[in-house]
Amino acid sequence: MEKIKIIGGDPLQGMVKVSGAKNSAVALIPATILADSPVTIEGLPNISDVRILGDLIEEIGGTFHFDGKKAVIDPSNMVPMPLPNGKVKKLRASYYLMGAMLGRFKKAVVGLPGGCHLGPRPIDQHIKGFEALGAKVTNEQGAIYLRAEELRGARIFLDVVSVGATINIMLAAVRAKGRTIIENAAKEPEIIDVATLLSNMGANIKGAGTDVIRIDGVEKLSGCRHSIIPDRIEAGTYMIAAAAMGKEVIIDNVIPQHVESLIAKLREMGVHIETSDDQILVSSIPDLKAVDVKTLVYPGFPTDLQQPFTSLLTKAHGTSVVTDTIYSARFKHIDELRRMNANIKVEGCSAIITGPSQLQGAKVKASDLRAGAALVIAGLMAEGLTEIAGVEHIDRGYSNLVEKLAGIGATIWREKMTDEEIEQVKNA
Numbered sequence: 001m002e003k004i005k006i007i008g009g010d011p012l013q014g015m016v017k018v019s020g021a022k023n024s025a026v027a028l029i030p031a032t033i034l035a036d037s038p039v040t041i042e043g044l045p046n047i048s049d050v051r052i053l054g055d056l057i058e059e060i061g062g063t064f065h066f067d068g069k070k071a072v073i074d075p076s077n078m079v080p081m082p083l084p085n086g087k088v089k090k091l092r093a094s095y096y097l098m099g100a101m102l103g104r105f106k107k108a109v110v111g112l113p114g115g116c117h118l119g120p121r122p123i124d125q126h127i128k129g130f131e132a133l134g135a136k137v138t139n140e141q142g143a144i145y146l147r148a149e150e151l152r153g154a155r156i157f158l159d160v161v162s163v164g165a166t167i168n169i170m171l172a173a174v175r176a177k178g179r180t181i182i183e184n185a186a187k188e189p190e191i192i193d194v195a196t197l198l199s200n201m202g203a204n205i206k207g208a209g210t211d212v213i214r215i216d217g218v219e220k221l222s223g224c225r226h227s228i229i230p231d232r233i234e235a236g237t238y239m240i241a242a243a244a245m246g247k248e249v250i251i252d253n254v255i256p257q258h259v260e261s262l263i264a265k266l267r268e269m270g271v272h273i274e275t276s277d278d279q280i281l282v283s284s285i286p287d288l289k290a291v292d293v294k295t296l297v298y299p300g301f302p303t304d305l306q307q308p309f310t311s312l313l314t315k316a317h318g319t320s321v322v323t324d325t326i327y328s329a330r331f332k333h334i335d336e337l338r339r340m341n342a343n344i345k346v347e348g349c350s351a352i353i354t355g356p357s358q359l360q361g362a363k364v365k366a367s368d369l370r371a372g373a374a375l376v377i378a379g380l381m382a383e384g385l386t387e388i389a390g391v392e393h394i395d396r397g398y399s400n401l402v403e404k405l406a407g408i409g410a411t412i413w414r415e416k417m418t419d420e421e422i423e424q425v426k427n428a
Contacts, residue, residue, distance in 0.1 A: 001422050004388040004402060006379030007411040008361060012242055014408040015250040018235045019045035019399040020228035024193040026093030027167045028228060029053040029073065031194055033062070033100040034174060035201050037223035038074040044228060045399040048392070052087050056097065059083065074223075075104075082109035084143040089113075095123055095164060098146055099171030102135055108146045112139075125162045129169035132156045133176055153178030153217055161186050161297045166213070167194050174203040176217040185213045188298040189258050193229045200224040232258035233304045234398060235280070237373045239263075240308045241405070242282035243271040244315060244381050249408055251280045261301040265291055265309070269316060290318030290355065295326050307333045307374035313353040314342045315381060323350040333371035336364040340378055340386070358383060365428065366390035369397045376401065380410055389417070389425050 020043040029050065032039040044050050046068040054064035054071065060081045063074040080101055088094040088111040101108035113123075123144075127137045130146060132154040138145045153176050158165055166186040171194075173180035185191070187209055195208030201221040207213045235254040242249035243266050256263065256275040263273055263280070268291045272283040290313065295303040303326035313320040314337065324330050328349045337344060339362045343354040361384030366372030372394035379386030388394075391414070394401060405412050417425070 001417045001425070002391045002414050003417050003421070004376065004391055004394070005413055005415060006361075006376065006382075006386045006388070008359070008380055008382035008384065008386060010245070010380070010409050010411050011247045012245045012249050012380070012408045012410060013247040015252050016238050016404050016408050018230045018238070018251060018253045019043075021045070021190060021193065021231040022047060022049060022397045023163070023188075023231075023233070024190040024228050025050050026053060026091070027096050027190065027194045028197050028226065029057065029071070030096035030100040031171055031197055032073040033057070033075050033078060033097070034104050034171065034198070035075050035221045035223045037076060038072055039201070039223045040070065040072050040225045041197075042070045042225065042227045044069060044071050045231065047397055047399050048395050049091060049093065049397065052091055053093075055087050056083060056094070059087070060101075078104070080105035080107050082143075083111060084109055084141075085111045093164075095126060096168060096171060098126065098130070098144060099168035102130060102146045102148065103151070103172045103175045106148045106151065109143055111143045123164070125158050125160060125165035126168045129156050129165055129182075130172055133169070133172055133180065135172070151176035153180040153215070155181045155183070157183040158185065163188050163191065166191055170194065170198065170205065170213065170215060173215045174198050174205070174217065174221065175219070178217055180215040180217070182213040182215075183211065185211050186297060187211060189229055189232065189255070197224070197226045200226055230254050233302060235259055236262045236302070236305045237308050237377070237398070238404070239266065239280060239282050240305070240312050241377050241380055243269070243284055243288075244312050244377055246282050246284045248281060248283050251282065253278060254280055256280055261299060262305055265293060265301065288312075288316040290316040290320040290353075292321045294323040297326070303327055303330060304370050306330060307370040308377050310334070310344070310351055310353060311337060311374045311377040311381070314344070314355050314357045314359060314378070316353075316355045318355065320353045320355070321350050322353065325349065330370070332367040333374045336371070336375055337378055339364060340382055342378075360384060361386040363387045363389070365425065366393045369393045373398065376405070379412075380405070389421070
């Protein structure tokens with residue numbers, strides 16, 4: 001086990017390159033199960049979620065060759081092996097294996113997902129979709145059992161806009177008989193990315209990126225090459241770090257349209273931002289203005305950037321309110337920020353931040369992936385030394401975070417934890 005150490009206060013300057021999108025990668029890899037020949041995905045982020053999914057692909061008889069950037073996946077010898085527990089439990093996105101295996105084999109057994117503890121992420125909309133396509137779904141001892149004689153296209157209206165359910169129903173429907181229509185579908189860029197891969201494999205999908213997706217089932221899908229989109233959440237995290245401490249930071253390999261809601265909020269605070277086709281330049285100003293933020297489904301402000309953004313708001317003049325309408329449990333970073341001298345109180349699903357506060361270095365712990373990002377940004381802003389435990393959460397979604405920040409001037413490094421510290425973390 002490791003910890004990240006940061007000595008705060010250094011100005012950031014230079015260029016940081018964004019990796020491929022985590023939230024795409026965890027759906028693209030399961031999608032390859034539907035092909036009958038090898039698939040190459042370029043630009044994958046080198047994160048633990050990708051490596052765990054690779055192991056799961058091999059568990060069911062596929063091959064997964066990953067060099068840290070590009071993966072070649074051969075699904076031709078896969079079998080519908082049950083995956084009731086083990087590595088499946090370490091991953092939120094393991095539920096995409098359900099849709100992909102159901103689509104290819106007409107049956108699947110997948111343990112209920114793990115990942116960050118952000119309160120309930122119900123999969124009732126996924127199940128409703130699978131049942132509409134003709135599958136019988138049961139929950140037996142914490143694993144979901146899916147079985148179908150055949151899958152037939154259906155009209156499915158999602159009661160809540162869900163990225164996971166939209167992608168999962170797409171995966172199950174591409175090889176079903178007839179037409180599937182998903183209404184009230186999520187519109188995230190990651191859905192377009194998955195639809196692009198499936199289309200390259202031979203699927204017939206129209207309307208990805210709108211709220212109605214039409215899928216005409218095909219008999220078979222074949223391997224192809226696909227380049228993943230850049231990670232808009234990683235890009236946003238570095239933009240927020242630059243807004244906090246940046247002289248001039250260029251974020252490279254980014255699609256500015258994917259982070260429009262964040263650009264608008266940072267400009268409202270007074271941050272200087274310029275965009276080009278695939279780069280964003282961010283320069284901070286001394287006196288940031290307080291703003292209110294409410295998380296919404298895409299293209300609204302992403303819940304995944306709420307926590308890092310809260311750290312930035314401790315520097316702004318006035319009172320800011322951050323409301324998370326997506327995950328009410330996403331305030332576990334607040335206690336840690338308070339330890340660092342932030343003036344924040346939580347009321348219902350809102351955090352009220354009064355600033356500016358000069359953050360002070362402290363020993364803190366990341367409870368989930370984006371809380372980890374929030375604490376790293378707080379550490380960059382703080383006076384003195386910040387030590388962050390729970391680094392394994394950060395490694396789930398950020399590729400080479402420490403190296404990338406050090407490359408633009410941060411004093412940040414990793415250290416092995418002592419046995420004593422490991423005990424303390426386990427007991428906490």
